[in-house]
Amino acid sequence: MAKIVAVTGNEAVANALRQVNPDVCAAYPITPQTDMMQRFSGFVSDGKVKTEIILVESEHSSMSACVGASAAGGRVITATSSQGLALMNEILYIASGTRLPIVMPVVNRALSAPLNIHGDHSDAMGARDSGWIQLWSENAQEAYDNTIQAFRIAEHMDIRLPVMICLDGFIISHSIERIEYLEDEQVQNFVGEFKQLYPLLDLAHPVSYGPLILPDYYMEFRKAQAEVNTKVPEVVLDVAADFEKISGRKYGLFETYRLEDAEIGIVILNSAAGTTKDVIDEFRNKGIKAGLLKPRLYRPFPYVETGEALKHLKALCVLDRADSFGSSFSPVYMDIASSLYPYNDKPILINKIYGLGGRDYLPEHAEIVLNELIDIAETGNVKSYKEYIGVRE
Amino acid sequence: MKKIVFKRPESLKKEPFRYCPGCGHSLIHRLIAECIDSFGIRGKTIGIAPVGCAVFAYDYFNIDMIECAHGRPPAVATGIKRTRPDKIVFSYQGDGDLAAIGTAEIIHAANRGENISVFFINNANYGMTGGQMAPTTLLEQYTSTTRSGRKPEIHGYPLRIAELLSTIEGTSFVIRTAVNSHKNLMNTKRAIEKAFRYQIEDRGFSLVEILSQCPVGWKMSPEDSLKWVDETMSKIFPLGVYKDKFKEAD
Numbered sequence: 208m209a210k211i212v213a214v215t216g217n218e219a220v221a222n223a224l225r226q227v228n229p230d231v232c233a234a235y236p237i238t239p240q241t242d243m244m245q246r247f248s249g250f251v252s253d254g255k256v257k258t259e260i261i262l263v264e265s266e267h268s269s270m271s272a273c274v275g276a277s278a279a280g281g282r283v284i285t286a287t288s289s290q291g292l293a294l295m296n297e298i299l300y301i302a303s304g305t306r307l308p309i310v311m312p313v314v315n316r317a318l319s320a321p322l323n324i325h326g327d328h329s330d331a332m333g334a335r336d337s338g339w340i341q342l343w344s345e346n347a348q349e350a351y352d353n354t355i356q357a358f359r360i361a362e363h364m365d366i367r368l369p370v371m372i373c374l375d376g377f378i379i380s381h382s383i384e385r386i387e388y389l390e391d392e393q394v395q396n397f398v399g400e401f402k403q404l405y406p407l408l409d410l411a412h413p414v415s416y417g418p419l420i421l422p423d424y425y426m427e428f429r430k431a432q433a434e435v436n437t438k439v440p441e442v443v444l445d446v447a448a449d450f451e452k453i454s455g456r457k458y459g460l461f462e463t464y465r466l467e468d469a470e471i472g473i474v475i476l477n478s479a480a481g482t483t484k485d486v487i488d489e490f491r492n493k494g495i496k497a498g499l500l501k502p503r504l505y506r507p508f509p510y511v512e513t514g515e516a517l518k519h520l521k522a523l524c525v526l527d528r529a530d531s532f533g534s535s536f537s538p539v540y541m542d543i544a545s546s547l548y549p550y551n552d553k554p555i556l557i558n559k560i561y562g563l564g565g566r567d568y569l570p571e572h573a574e575i576v577l578n579e580l581i582d583i584a585e586t587g588n589v590k591s592y593k594e595y596i597g598v599r600e
Numbered sequence: 601m602k603k604i605v606f607k608r609p610e611s612l613k614k615e616p617f618r619y620c621p622g623c624g625h626s627l628i629h630r631l632i633a634e635c636i637d638s639f640g641i642r643g644k645t646i647g648i649a650p651v652g653c654a655v656f657a658y659d660y661f662n663i664d665m666i667e668c669a670h671g672r673p674p675a676v677a678t679g680i681k682r683t684r685p686d687k688i689v690f691s692y693q694g695d696g697d698l699a700a701i702g703t704a705e706i707i708h709a710a711n712r713g714e715n716i717s718v719f720f721i722n723n724a725n726y727g728m729t730g731g732q733m734a735p736t737t738l739l740e741q742y743t744s745t746t747r748s749g750r751k752p753e754i755h756g757y758p759l760r761i762a763e764l765l766s767t768i769e770g771t772s773f774v775i776r777t778a779v780n781s782h783k784n785l786m787n788t789k790r791a792i793e794k795a796f797r798y799q800i801e802d803r804g805f806s807l808v809e810i811l812s813q814c815p816v817g818w819k820m821s822p823e824d825s826l827k828w829v830d831e832t833m834s835k836i837f838p839l840g841v842y843k844d845k846f847k848e849a850d
Contacts, residue, residue: 236726
């Protein structure tokens with residue numbers, strides 16, 4: 208029986224990690240993640256998990272400790288935010304290149320400078336090419352569910368890649384919501400026993416991790432890594448199907464909302480999708496065919512499936528809580544544009560940047576965007592392809 | 601005419617301190633500001649704000665300041681001082697900043713003997729993030745990540761920064777003080793003065809480690825936290841001068 212509770216996003220994810228009971232956790236505090244790892248360290252102190260916890264001196268060291276623990280054959284977790292993820296950057300590539308199935312919740316927060324502790328996707332966007340799988344979560348329930356599924360995806364024998372679970376800092380990490388917990392036993396059965404693959408110090412099967420590979424084989428190695436990524440979407444869907452059986456909750460590569468017959472649409476990640484869905488309902492009530500697509504598996508990005516889901520629209524706006532300085536458009540926009548490129552008939556695509564550094568995303572912002580899309584769909588005229596919204600000019 | 605016996609240093613803004621009741625940061629801010637005033641260097645002093653409780657140091661100090669990434673102030677100070685050697689550069693760092701994430705930077709700035717002044721605030725826990733274990737946490741000390749107390753076999757030992765840096769040849773002045781009594785406040789002020797004076801006289805790297813009470817993180821009343829510095833903390837982190845390369849020259 209599912210247990211219904213009122214908890215914060217951090218608490219929900221910490222509880223998922225407790226239910227999984229990993230072998231090793233390396234932790235270093237950073238707002239707004241701190242409370243998640245602190246709760247987990249409480250589970251360690253209280254003997255509720257058998258996890259070996261390492262309180263390290265920086266995120267560079269926490270991810271390095273995870274690399275060591277995972278290569279040694281453990282089921283390994285950490286969690287971070289913002290500057291912590293940025294500081295890990297070097298080791299993120301080593302974790303994915305070494306094919307270590309580390310699981311890491313990332314509580315999304317803006318990057319310095321200027322220093323800001325609030326919700327923003329710039330941190331995880333900076334890691335989007337690091338070879339990690341990224342699952343994004345609209346609310347505490349999705350963050351909890353994604354965390355449990357992440358272990359199965361990361362540890363799948365065809366995949367063996369690290370996974371980040373992204374949730375919005377403060378908006379989700381610190382807000383209390385109604386969520387449904389699975390039973391501990393259900394979670395443990397779902398994730399199963401951790402299966403080692405080439406652990407260090409297996410004397411019968413000696414291995415070296417991360418050796419120097421020069422031009423002779425480096426490119427073959429990278430191609431193999433790229434090919435593994437192509438297998439991820441299918442595994443994500445298989446795991447989601449199994450998860451539905453125990454939870455009743457359905458997950459895909461992305462979520463569509465009233466999109467099938469829509470003429471205008473919005474693509475938006477994480478918590479702001481919830482606000483947007485409400486506004487879409489209001490527009491639908493007025494007879495306007497609006498819909499939404501919320502990416503879940505953002506890395507590797509399912510280009511074909513996403514393009515298929517969006518190609519019928521007349522006008523589409525990608526709203527991003529991060530910019531990509533120096534490239535003309537924001538991160539998610541560029542992926543959506545790539546997914547639509549093969550089609551001759553495709554929507555007119557515009558880009559809005561919202562909510563940086565925790566700036567509120569309000570229903571009226573979605574209304575402004577939808578009204579603009581109605582106009583574009585009717586006239587074909589675009590006044591601005593990229594714009595910051597909710598900003599002082 | 602009334603005689604003014606106590607006034608706000610010019611190097612502090614007219615901004616009320618927002619630190620927790622009983623915290624040592626506001627006292628230390630004031631001592632640093634008084635020293636900047638007394639040397640008449642307000643117009644040429646550049647400060648570095650940490651990541652940690654004192655992240656808003658730039659709201660209080662009435663001088664130019666730069667905020668940099670967690671742990672990196674000694675490297676940033678090096679860059680500022682090498683570019684503007686005529687300026688007085690100090691970093692203000694907590695134990696999460698200096699003794700954890702930034703240990704590489706402090707050791708190498710010290711080893712290069714950079715002509716900077718470092719004020720290191722040791723409160724034996726990560727205050728800002730909610731009282732987690734720091735490298736400076738005492739054995740058996742309760743923190744939010746060591747609920748059964750710090751255990752050496754799992755968490756290691758309290759890291760003694762003043763002792764560690766005093767072994768590095770590049771350092772000139774290394775001292776540990778506290779701000780839990782009038783006497784200790786006066787000693788701390790003298791130490792801060794000396795750290796600035798050595799920089800003004802091109803005598804190289806100074807570090808003043810200041811034991812600072814953290815009643816909220818330690819789960820104590822402000823009064824008990826003052827006693828804890830004397831009775832417990834300073835037993836592990838003894839106060840005193842650990843190195844003074846120019847003592848005889850003085």
